[in-house]
Every structure is written in C-alpha cells, then in structure tokens.
Amino acid sequence: MNRMNTFPGSIMNTIPTIAMPTGRYPDPAVQVLAPAFEKYRLALAAVERIASGSRWAEGPVWFGDGRYLLWSDIPNNRILKWEEETGIVSVYRSPSGNANGNTRDRQGRLVSCEHGGRRITRTEYDGSITVLMDSFDGKRLNSPNDIVVKSDGSIWFTDPPFGIAGYYQGEQAPQELPERVYRLDPITGKATVVADDISGPNGLAFSPDERTLYVIESRARPRRIRALALDADGKRLDDSRVLIDAGPGTPDGFRVDVDGNLWCGWGMGTPELDGVRVFSPEGETIGHISLPERCANLCFGGRHRNRLLMASCTSIYSLYVNTQGAAGG
Numbered sequence: 171m172n173r174m175n176t177f178p179g180s181i182m183n184t185i186p187t188i189a190m191p192t193g194r195y196p197d198p199a200v201q202v203l204a205p206a207f208e209k210y211r212l213a214l215a216a217v218e219r220i221a222s223g224s225r226w227a228e229g230p231v232w233f234g235d236g237r238y239l240l241w242s243d244i245p246n247n248r249i250l251k252w253e254e255e256t257g258i259v260s261v262y263r264s265p266s267g268n269a270n271g272n273t274r275d276r277q278g279r280l281v282s283c284e285h286g287g288r289r290i291t292r293t294e295y296d297g298s299i300t301v302l303m304d305s306f307d308g309k310r311l312n313s314p315n316d317i318v319v320k321s322d323g324s325i326w327f328t329d330p331p332f333g334i335a336g337y338y339q340g341e342q343a344p345q346e347l348p349e350r351v352y353r354l355d356p357i358t359g360k361a362t363v364v365a366d367d368i369s370g371p372n373g374l375a376f377s378p379d380e381r382t383l384y385v386i387e388s389r390a391r392p393r394r395i396r397a398l399a400l401d402a403d404g405k406r407l408d409d410s411r412v413l414i415d416a417g418p419g420t421p422d423g424f425r426v427d428v429d430g431n432l433w434c435g436w437g438m439g440t441p442e443l444d445g446v447r448v449f450s451p452e453g454e455t456i457g458h459i460s461l462p463e464r465c466a467n468l469c470f471g472g473r474h475r476n477r478l479l480m481a482s483c484t485s486i487y488s489l490y491v492n493t494q495g496a497a498g499g
Contacts (some may be wrong), residue, residue, distance in 0.1 A: 199445075199460040206450055207457035211432075212266065215490040217459065220479075221252050221259045226339070227481035229316070231272040231280065232347070232471030237472055241481050242269040244285065244339045249471055252473070252486060267291070268333060271316035271423065271467070273371075273498075275356075276323055282446065283314035285333030285340030290314055290325065290354065303354055304360055309346040313339075316373045316423055316467070319498055320380055323356035326364065328371035328385065328456045349384060351398075353405065370395060373423035373467065378430055378496040380404060384413065386421045386434075393421055394430070395453075411439070413453040417445055423467025423481075426477070428491040431456070437464030446480055460486055470495025 188372040202208055229242040237254040240262055247262035249272070261271075267284035275281050280293040281302070288311045289304035301399035302325065304311055313333025316328050330349045333340035350367040351374065365371070370389025376382065383398040398407050414421075414432075422445070424434035430451035436458075437444035444464045450458035463483035471479045475494040480487040 174188040201458045201460065204454060204456040207448060210457065210492050212490055212492050216487050217400060218463065220257065221260050221486040221490050222484055224484050227304055227483060227486060228270050228466050229272040230467060230469045230479050231274060231477065231483045232469050235278065237481055240272060241486065242266065242272060244268050244270055252381055263371055271318050273319055275319045276321065279326060281317060281319060283317050283327060286312040290327060298385065303361055306347060312345055312347055318374055318376060320376060321498065326351055326383065328373060330370050330372065365398060365410065368411055375424055375426045376498065377426060384432060392416050395421060412487050414449055417446060425469055428494045429493060433468060435465035435467050439464060459489060
C-alpha cells in the first residue's frame with residue numbers, strides 16, 4: 171500500500187485527519203490478476219482514504235444528485251455522510267436503528283436495512299421514515315442485512331440473524347424466522363421468499379440485465395457466491411448454482427459494473443486478502459485492490475459512476491476505475 175499524506179477533516183469535529191494518497195502511478199495496490207482486468211485499471215488513479223472514524227463501516231450508497239455518500243456505522247448506531255465537493259464528513263442520522271445495508275429506490279429515496287428495528291425502511295423526501303416490512307407470516311424478521319432495488323421497483327434483501335446474535339450490531343433476540351432472501355412487491359407490499367437454502371445470506375446484487383441475482387453465502391465453508399437465475403417474469407427463482415468459491419477469502423457486500431463484473435468486499439485480516447476482489451461474469455478472478463483494512467461493502471459513485479467507494483472497517487476508501495457501476499447499484 172502506498173504512503174499517505176493528510177489534511178484536516180472531521181466527523182462532527184471528532185476526527186482530526188482524512189488521509190490522501192501519495193506515491194507512484196500506477197498504484198501497486200491495484201493488482202491485475204488476469205488480462206481481462208487491464209482495461210479497468212487507470213494508470214493515473216490511486217487508492218484514497220476519504221474518511222475515517224467509523225467503528226464498523228457498511229452499506230455505502232451514492233446520491234449523485236447531491237454529490238454525497240452515505241454509509242452505516244453499525245455499532246455506533248448512525249449513518250454518516252461524506253460530501254464530494256468539500257470532503258466534509260458529518261452525521262446524517264443518529265440513531266439509525268443500527269442500519270446496515272442501504273440503497274436507493276427508483277424514485278431516489280433511501281432504503282435501509284435496520285438491525286435494531288429488524289425492519290426495512292424508506293426515507294421519504296421530507297425526511298420522514300416509512301416502515302416497508304418488519305415481519306413475515308406474523309413473525310419478526312431477523313436482522314435485514316443488504317438490499318437492492320430492481321428496475322420494476324421491487325425490493326430484494328437478505329435476512330440472516332447476525333444482528334440479533336448480540337448487542338454489538340443490534341439487540342440480542344431469539345430468531346423467529348429462517349434466514350432467507352426476500353422480494354418485496356412495490357405495488358401490493360406483499361413479500362415472497364426468493365431463497366431459503368442459502369447459509370448466511372449476505373451481500374446481493376443483480377447482473378446488468380437483471381436476469382441473475384448474486385448472493386453471498388457467508389456461513390458456507392468455504393464461503394461462496396451463488397448465482398440465482400430468475401424465471402421469465404423476473405420475480406421467482408428458476409435455478410441456483412455456485413459461481414465463486416471464495417477459498418480463504420471473506421466476501422461480504424459487492425456491486426456489479428456495466429460489463430457484469432463483480433466487485434466484492436474481501437479480506438480476513440491479512441494484507442494479502444484485505445481489500446476488493448474482482449471477478450468476471452463467469453466467476454474468474456481478474457483483479458484485486460489491496461487496502462489496509464478488510465472491505466465490507468462498496469458502491470460506485472461520482473459524476474460518471476466510475477468512482478469505487480469502499481467501506482472498510484473504520485474507513486472509506488475510493489478509487490477511480492475505467493468502468494461504471496450498473497444501474498441500481
């Protein structure tokens with residue numbers, strides 16, 4: 171990892187510095203593991219740390235109309251905000267219900283997974299919060315983890331029990347439902363079970379054509395990424411297969427670019443693994459971005475959706491890449 175300089179910045183006046191990169195181009199932290207990755211690496215772009223001070227950073231989501239990034243600091247029970255134009259970091263919401271995954275719906279509203287309330291919420295234009303779902307068949311959800319919104323407005327999310335296992339990321343409570351992947355219909359408000367055979371369903375994302383839903387199976391050993399083919403109407407599971415065997419890696423959250431590549435938060439506390447691992451649509455490992463911290467989740471942002479924004483333990487890192495995030499990511 172290259173050396174870093176610092177300049178002043180703060181989260182509500184609590185964080186004295188935000189680090190920026192220095193060193194040679196191309197950045198050696200951006201590693202080409204297969205020829206297919208060459209075209210995505212920019213020779214004159216390097217990894218930057220744009221914010222720090224989180225206890226566990228997760229669920230980044232980009233608001234292009236406001237030029238800012240939101241992300242969850244789960245144990246601190248808050249959502250933080252970074253402004254691209256000024257570099258200022260502030261508290262967007264506290265308490266946040268121990269929010270984890272975040273995304274935007276197709277009307278631009280924030281949609282969040284909350285461990286504390288064991289629910290899916292939507293933040294309206296006026297700042298009020300609407301509860302979209304907190305139970306299924308009369309039983310409480312576990313702790314919704316990650317979330318995406320399809321082009322038809324449907325909301326898809328994972329519901330493992332991680333947030334009710336103790337008091338660090340939520341409130342300890344008994345598990346009432348199996349761990350599942352759900353689809354929430356935008357018109358009827360009815361939820362259906364998409365998959366109930368994934369051990370520890372975690373991050374999820376659609377392929378650019380929305381015919382495949384990728385889901386990280388975080389309790390499998392080794393961990394793996396499943397590819398779920400959808401049926402003709404795009405509402406139900408038609409087939410499921412293992413796309414990627416993570417080996418010693420720890421995939422968490424991820425997003426897909428316009429070419430269908432998977433950019434996955436990665437790591438297990440070792441320099442060789444910590445960062446972002448990139449896979450082709452066929453599941454081939456093509457690239458790796460080394461970070462000084464394990465990356466939990468990421469999104470594409472910036473004016474052209476070509477700035478990778480990586481939530482990594484205590485910090486947010488960024489890297490300009492030669493591709494764009496798929497719509498809805």
